[in-house]
Amino acid sequence: MSEIRYSKDHEYVRVDGDVATIGISDYAQSQLGDVVYVELPEIGKAVAQGKEAAVVESVKAASEVYAPVSGEVVEVNGALEGAPASVNEDPEGQGWFLKVRMSNPAELEGLMSADAYADFLKTVS
Known part of the structure; x- marks a missing residue:
């Protein structure tokens, strides 16, 4: 099982070697409601930590998905185009957004472990 880390913006990153799989947490999808559309970046695009990497639209709102780590997009989850409800x-798991070859793995140190994220969620109303 690969390590999973979380950002304060409710994105997760699951690391396998130098590739990070990025998506939104279960908490984030529950706050969004039914996801109806996902806009994914182009393969080869450079993303920067804390900057927009994708967009998710739900019946409630459109929200940016921020990159928890910097790197180059090496894969996107094309299945979301036809089945955005996978995010919900x-x-x-199947609702991941993109995979990034990390340019600075040290950025992971600034993200929360699953336990720390669970504690963080207790402070969010």
């Missing part, structure tokens, strides 16, 4: 059904 399995946000930390």
Whole structure:
């Protein structure tokens, strides 16, 4: 099982070697409601930590998905185009957004472990 880390913006990153799989947490998808559209970046695009990497639209709102780590997009989850509800059904599994080859793995140190994220959620209303 690869390590999973979380940002304060409710994105997660699951690391496998130098590739990070990025998506939104279960909490984030529950706040959004039914996801109806996902806009994914182009493969090869450079993303920077804390900057917009994708967009998710729900029946409630459109929200940016911020990159928890910097790097180059090496894969996107094209299945979301036809089945955006996967984000609601399995946000930390089949509902992932993109994979990035990390340019600075040290950025992971600024993200929360699953336990720290669970504690963080207790402070969010």
